[in-house]
Amino acid sequence: xxxxxxxxxxxxxxxxxxxxxxxxxxxxxxxxxxxxxxxxxxxxxxxxxxxxxxxxxxxxxxxxxxxxxxxxxxxxxxxxxxxxxxxxxxxxxxxxxxxxxxxxxxxxxxxxxxxxxxxxxxxxxxxxxxxxxxxxxxxxxxxxxxxxxxxxxxxxxxxxxxxxxxxxxxxxxxxxxxxxxxxxxxxxxxxxxxxxxxxxxxxxxxxxxx
Amino acid sequence: xxxxxxxxxxxxxxxxxxxxxxxxxxxxxxxxxxxxxxxxxxxxxxxxxxxxxxxxxxxxxxxxxxxxxxxxxxxxxxxxxxxxxxxxxxxxxxxxxxxxxxxxxxxxxxxxxxxxxxxxxxxxxxxxxxxxxxxxxxxxxxxxxxxxxxxxxxxxxxxxxxxxxxxxxxxxxxxxxxxxxxxxxxxxxxxxxxxxxxxxxxxxxxxxxxxxxxxxxxxxxxxxxxxxxxxxxxxxxxxxxxxxxxxxxxxxxxxxxxxxxxxxxxxxxxxxxxxxxxxxxxxxxxxxxxxxxxxxxxxxxxxxxxxxxxxxxxxx
Numbered sequence: 001x002x003x004x005x006x007x008x009x010x011x012x013x014x015x016x017x018x019x020x021x022x023x024x025x026x027x028x029x030x031x032x033x034x035x036x037x038x039x040x041x042x043x044x045x046x047x048x049x050x051x052x053x054x055x056x057x058x059x060x061x062x063x064x065x066x067x068x069x070x071x072x073x074x075x076x077x078x079x080x081x082x083x084x085x086x087x088x089x090x091x092x093x094x095x096x097x098x099x100x101x102x103x104x105x106x107x108x109x110x111x112x113x114x115x116x117x118x119x120x121x122x123x124x125x126x127x128x129x130x131x132x133x134x135x136x137x138x139x140x141x142x143x144x145x146x147x148x149x150x151x152x153x154x155x156x157x158x159x160x161x162x163x164x165x166x167x168x169x170x171x172x173x174x175x176x177x178x179x180x181x182x183x184x185x186x187x188x189x190x191x192x193x194x195x196x197x198x199x200x201x202x203x204x205x206x207x208x209x210x
Numbered sequence: 211x212x213x214x215x216x217x218x219x220x221x222x223x224x225x226x227x228x229x230x231x232x233x234x235x236x237x238x239x240x241x242x243x244x245x246x247x248x249x250x251x252x253x254x255x256x257x258x259x260x261x262x263x264x265x266x267x268x269x270x271x272x273x274x275x276x277x278x279x280x281x282x283x284x285x286x287x288x289x290x291x292x293x294x295x296x297x298x299x300x301x302x303x304x305x306x307x308x309x310x311x312x313x314x315x316x317x318x319x320x321x322x323x324x325x326x327x328x329x330x331x332x333x334x335x336x337x338x339x340x341x342x343x344x345x346x347x348x349x350x351x352x353x354x355x356x357x358x359x360x361x362x363x364x365x366x367x368x369x370x371x372x373x374x375x376x377x378x379x380x381x382x383x384x385x386x387x388x389x390x391x392x393x394x395x396x397x398x399x400x401x402x403x404x405x406x407x408x409x410x411x412x413x414x415x416x417x418x419x420x421x422x423x424x425x426x427x428x429x430x431x432x433x434x435x436x437x438x439x440x441x442x443x444x445x446x447x448x449x450x451x452x453x454x455x456x457x458x459x460x461x462x463x464x465x466x467x468x469x470x471x472x473x474x475x476x477x478x479x480x481x482x483x484x485x486x487x488x489x490x491x492x493x494x495x496x497x498x499x500x501x502x503x504x505x506x507x508x509x510x511x512x513x514x515x516x517x518x519x520x521x522x523x524x525x526x
Contacts, residue, residue: 034285036496098499103485111483164483167464168293168393
């Protein structure tokens with residue numbers, strides 16, 4: 001599994017990218033449609049959001065199924081989330097806005113959904129830059145703190161999507177439900193853990209002492 | 211999303227863009243060189259499909275290059291046929307645009323229900339090549355075929371109470387499957403002031419590219435108001451009503467802060483969530499830059515006077 005697993009996950013994660021590149025060049029009769037910039041923008045954004053969800057699903061899936069070996073893919077999946085979100089931003093910056101900085105800055109400052117997206121991108125890039133073992137060792141406890149921001153990235157990503165939809169909120173609502181499940185199960189586990197720890201605390205409370 | 215889609219119309223049936231443009235040049239040459247006998251308006255024939263005959267040219271047409279037939283018929287906002295851009299073309303088969311009738315009601319002398327053919331017949335079909343600016347900041351150039359709405363409306367003799375005209379499309383979820391979901395409060399509603407409705411730029415379109423209007427473009431009959439955002443140009447109309455008061459309109463009802471009744475194209479007034487200063491012209495490919503949006507979508511000379519004294523920031 002060790003020698004097949006990672007290349008397999010890598011290949012699968014890269015498939016949608018290859019597909020979109022093929023469509024960009026019209027290979028196999030594929031096409032990006034009448035508005036190719038919009039197609040790339042939306043598809044990379046959706047992929048970024050999905051890979052963020054996949055990354056957030058690894059730990060719950062591992063705990064629920066006992067398949068501990070899937071933990072080895074978590075970093076790669078997270079890096080693909082950053083990869084697709086970066087492409088999403090690059091398409092916006094270069095193809096959509098033509099590198100015109102004034103409107104881009106105006107968007108980031110004035111349009112809350114773009115502000116949210118930018119914060120998520122910066123957090124993802126910070127996690128990418130510190131994704132190596134060496135960086136993990138160097139940062140010590142602060143590493144975990146920084147990488148816990150993946151929860152925030154999930155929330156910002158869904159919010160960003162929800163906020164720019166015109167009226168049909170079906171799709172962002174699905175992502176919101178999945179995210180609620182992925183974060184909710186963590187909250188539930190934490191609550192359970194605290195409850196297990198509580199009895200001795202209760203025994204030492206002033207009432208029992210008295 | 212990536213979609214491979216079967217062609218609903220055989221390619222051989224479609225006038226190629228180059229032929230189409232050649233024909234237009236030929237017509238222009240004829241008009242300039244030979245004095246044709248003064249032609250009386252030809253009664254409009256509206257077949258269920260295929261090419262439209264006796265279509266006159268119009269000085270209101272832009273000389274910008276129209277988008278391809280494929281762009282015009284596969285990239286649509288028509289929420290009754292789905293909210294994705296390619297959904298309307300995919301779901302177009304469900305809509306049955308014949309037989310079709312239109313109910314005219316409200317403040318007019320001649321009201322009643324009319325067959326589509328009778329509704330169109332007294333008029334001369336005209337080609338109007340217009341810019342179309344969507345509120346989502348993309349645009350196209352579309353060679354519509356239609357009739358000035360004012361000419362149609364005059365036949366019903368609106369009374370002095372008719373200050374507005376309200377439009378509604380068909381409500382039939384089995385034909386318009388998007389109506390099964392409350393993405394908007396159905397029926398879709400749109401309206402114009404009587405002056406906007408009577409303006410010669412406003413047309414009732416029944417065709418595109420010289421052919422009968424495809425279902426995804428709002429068959430059999432849709433409004434085209436080129437100086438307003440596309441959502442004002444309501445599709446598949448079955449009801450026209452002359453009103454005393456400003457009618458409620460769907461997008462305004464759904465998000466009053468974001469979509470106004472007037473919805474005139476205005477680069478100065480941003481949508482709360484995106485800029486309206488520029489637009490992406492469909493058909494330019496991956497590397498085409500955005501272009502500047504024009505006040506009233508470039509039709510200011512013709513229509514700006516309709517809004518003299520109106521605060522366009524407030525009445526957006």
